[in-house]
Amino acid sequence: MRCFFIVLLLLVPGGFTSADQPKPVFGSHEFIEYLPGSLPVVIGAPHGGSLKPDTIPERKEGKVVKDAFTQELARLIRDDMEKRFGAPPHVIICRLHRSRVDCNREVAEAAQGDPSATVAFNDFHGFISRACAAVEKTHGAGLYIDLHGHRHEQELVEVGGLIKAAILEKPDAELDAGGLVARQSSLRELDRRSPQSFSALLRGPQSLGGLLEKRGFPSIPSPAHPSPGKNDYFNGAYDITAHGSREGGTVSAVQIECPFTTVREKPESRARFSAALCDALEEYFRVHFQMDLKNLPGRNK
Numbered sequence: 698m699r700c701f702f703i704v705l706l707l708l709v710p711g712g713f714t715s716a717d718q719p720k721p722v723f724g725s726h727e728f729i730e731y732l733p734g735s736l737p738v739v740i741g742a743p744h745g746g747s748l749k750p751d752t753i754p755e756r757k758e759g760k761v762v763k764d765a766f767t768q769e770l771a772r773l774i775r776d777d778m779e780k781r782f783g784a785p786p787h788v789i790i791c792r793l794h795r796s797r798v799d800c801n802r803e804v805a806e807a808a809q810g811d812p813s814a815t816v817a818f819n820d821f822h823g824f825i826s827r828a829c830a831a832v833e834k835t836h837g838a839g840l841y842i843d844l845h846g847h848r849h850e851q852e853l854v855e856v857g858g859l860i861k862a863a864i865l866e867k868p869d870a871e872l873d874a875g876g877l878v879a880r881q882s883s884l885r886e887l888d889r890r891s892p893q894s895f896s897a898l899l900r901g902p903q904s905l906g907g908l909l910e911k912r913g914f915p916s917i918p919s920p921a922h923p924s925p926g927k928n929d930y931f932n933g934a935y936d937i938t939a940h941g942s943r944e945g946g947t948v949s950a951v952q953i954e955c956p957f958t959t960v961r962e963k964p965e966s967r968a969r970f971s972a973a974l975c976d977a978l979e980e981y982f983r984v985h986f987q988m989d990l991k992n993l994p995g996r997n998k
């Protein structure tokens with residue numbers, strides 16, 4: 698019996714006891730998994746699931762291809778942030794395959810009338826709302842990241858903030874004029890908080906795209922890629938509209954779309970990207986939120 702416990706302790710990573718491990722909270726049928734955190738960061742992975750239960754029919758309309766390895770990437774980012782900042786972000790994962798529910802669409806398209814898929818959709822968004830409320834209460838403001846994967850020809854990390862490609866073609870002065878474009882963005886409240894201009898928050902050297910690009914992951918928008926031109930670009934969808942600050946609140950949001958071969962495909966590239974994102978977020982929070990992720994008051998640890 699004693700040997701059994703010694704083996705168990707050795708298996709727990711980092712030498713922590715099981716009491717320190719995050720306790721996941723599950724929605725109905727364990728289709729949605731919520732890993733509570735204590736940083737002002739919430740990460741959702743709506744398209745990384747693989748469960749295809751017979752009890753939920755295949756969706757008949759809309760995209761049904763999963764974003765491969767985004768669930769794994771979200772869990773890795775959580776672990777890396779905990780190691781780096783001493784506390785984890787909140788993570789919400791849809792474990793259902795996209796052919797059963799698409800949590801990044803309005804409920805009618807997401808669940809297509811199936812009762813179990815509708816419950817999963819509500820669980821996913823309920824957990825994100827709960828996490829964002831905890832962030833607002835503890836830290837006053839924060840960031841929701843909706844994590845995806847794309848297969849566009851250009852292998853860029855695409856950072857979406859609800860600003861359409863045609864608007865990104867305009868010069869910085871037009872993006873900043875009168876705050877009109879910022880008000881359409883899921884970064885609306887962060888724009889008020891940040892000492893930098895909206896165009897700088899969106900695509901300057903210390904924008905999320907700019908910071909990732911500097912760390913080896915070419916991104917759009919960024920100083921090197923200010924607009925997509927004729928190339929495909931995802932500017933964000935339901936999740937960052939529902940949970941970002943365009944409609945109010947102090948949690949702003951971005952959709953991060955990761956290319957396949959340079960970010961998602963191999964464990965080594967996922968590890969490099971996760972490290973780059975953690976590093977980028979530390980600077981992003983220091984500059985725009987004026988928060989030090991390594992030294993935050995009010996968190997659990």
Ligand SMILES: [Zn+2]
Pocket residue numbers: 744764844845846
């Ligand atoms: Zn996706």
